[in-house]
Amino acid sequence: MKDYTQILRNKKISPSIQRIKILEFLDQHRTHPTVDEIFTSLIPIIPTLSKMTIYNTLKIFSAKGLIKSIPNSENVGHYDFNVSPHSHFKCRLCKKVYDIDVDLGVTIGTDIDGYKVDEYNLILEGVCKECNERIKK
Amino acid sequence: MKDYTQILRNKKISPSIQRIKILEFLDQHRTHPTVDEIFTSLIPIIPTLSKMTIYNTLKIFSAKGLIKSIPNSENVGHYDFNVSPHSHFKCRLCKKVYDIDVDLGVTIGTDIDGYKVDEYNLILEGVCKECNERIKK
DNA sequence: AACAATATTAGAATTAGTCTAAATTTATAT
DNA sequence: ATATAAATTTAGACTAATTCTAATATTGTT
Structure with a gap:
């Protein structure tokens, strides 16, 4: 089991439960999820979760190089845990x-x-x- | 001056004035325009033009291989007259x-x-x- | 000219994403 | 530990891109 808390700390991102769960979800779902998919999957675990938090979090993760947003032609953001060239x-x-x-x-x-x-x-x-x-x- | 009417006929697309002008615009603006840019540029020429027509038209053009939609990370459609591999x-x-x-x-x-x-x-x-x-x- | 098929249009509806300000949580300094 | 400041999360209003829909206009065919 990966230590997502530590991964976040290493990047100087304070490890809230929301951030940990979002990062874990992206690591375990390498299907380039959308905000909506992340939200639908995590809302049972964090019932107060707001989409705004997911947008904020993904922006921070991208800026720190933890994830990448991938271009597409359908006008919905898709995110990738895999940041190595592929x-x-x-x-x-x-x-x-x-x-x-x-x-x-x-x-x-x-x-x-x-x-x-x-x-x-x-x-x-x-x-x-x-x-x-x-x-x- | 290119014969856009003929280009459309060749692809079995009936050449309405809207379609001709949209195709011409894309040919002459190789900056990967958005629907909004096309609309703003053509509305002085076709004052009744609706955005729906542009959406329809771009979908038809793409399906017939006249243009390509290009992937991006900003969630707005961009279109390219240049369909050759580049x-x-x-x-x-x-x-x-x-x-x-x-x-x-x-x-x-x-x-x-x-x-x-x-x-x-x-x-x-x-x-x-x-x-x-x-x-x- | 009459009719059918196709295209265009305006406006409502939907969806992704942003903005904002209040509430909550976390961190810091005494 | 407690007060205070800073950061994070949240709900809801808002915006912008796109789709849906049904009416109207245009075009093509007999």
């Missing part, structure tokens, strides 16, 4: 978003035509393994 | 989004671990040329 694959059919490793030609810190790149987000789209098998039949 | 660079300082060419290790049509990739969106973030020059001083 890419996302979105299935056109089942809509799931998978983490995948892609050898990107670009490396963080490099210059491209004078543009200093310090972060990247690669979103691949297509049909996932499972759906691919399913539609073959 | 990447976006977002400047952390001036917030502008530039089109840039990056040699991605991935090619459309390939399989990565059984995932069939048919589209990608690469968003790079960092500091752009101009801002870089500016802050050096």
Whole structure:
């Protein structure tokens, strides 16, 4: 069992019960949850929880590099506990978003035509393994 | 001057004045406009224009491959006339989004671990040329 | 010209996210 | 320990983007 309290302290974030539970939830649900999903899952545990707290908390976590917000085309924030460089694959059919490793030609810190790149987000789209098998039949 | 009417007909989209003007606007403004920007720019030309028409139109254009919606982290739709594979660079300082060419290790049509990739969106973030020059001083 | 099909429109409804000010909790200094 | 200050959480009002809906306008076809 990870010590989320300590993880927060290390980042100089005071470890309220709300913050601990939000961080734990993101670690244990690597499906890039939305604020609404986090809220719905935690409200039974913290009955007074407000969405505002989740918005605040996610903003603090992002600023401190504990989590990342991931770009998407549906106009709802999605958050990722995994901050190490990796890419996302979105299935056109089942809509799931998978983490995948892609050898990107670009490396963080490099210059491209004078543009200093310090972060990247690669979103691949297509049909996932499972759906691919399913539609073959 | 491009024949937008013909472009629409080729895609089997009936060329209403609204659709023609929206397509023309996107072609001539490669800054990844939002619905609101399109609306504000076209309302002087088509005074009865409704935002609903823009939403409908962009959905049709995307479905027919005339334009692409580009993922972002700000929860507002951005649209791109450029549908050929290319990447976006977002400047952390001036917030502008530039089109840039990056040699991605991935090619459309390939399989990565059984995932069939048919589209990608690469968003790079960092500091752009101009801002870089500016802050050096 | 009459009719059907399609597109556009305004306005209501929904949803994600922000703002604000009060209440609660936590930390600090005596 | 207690008073006080600082930080956090909360509910509810508010805003902005988007969707829904039903009426109206336009277009295409016989």
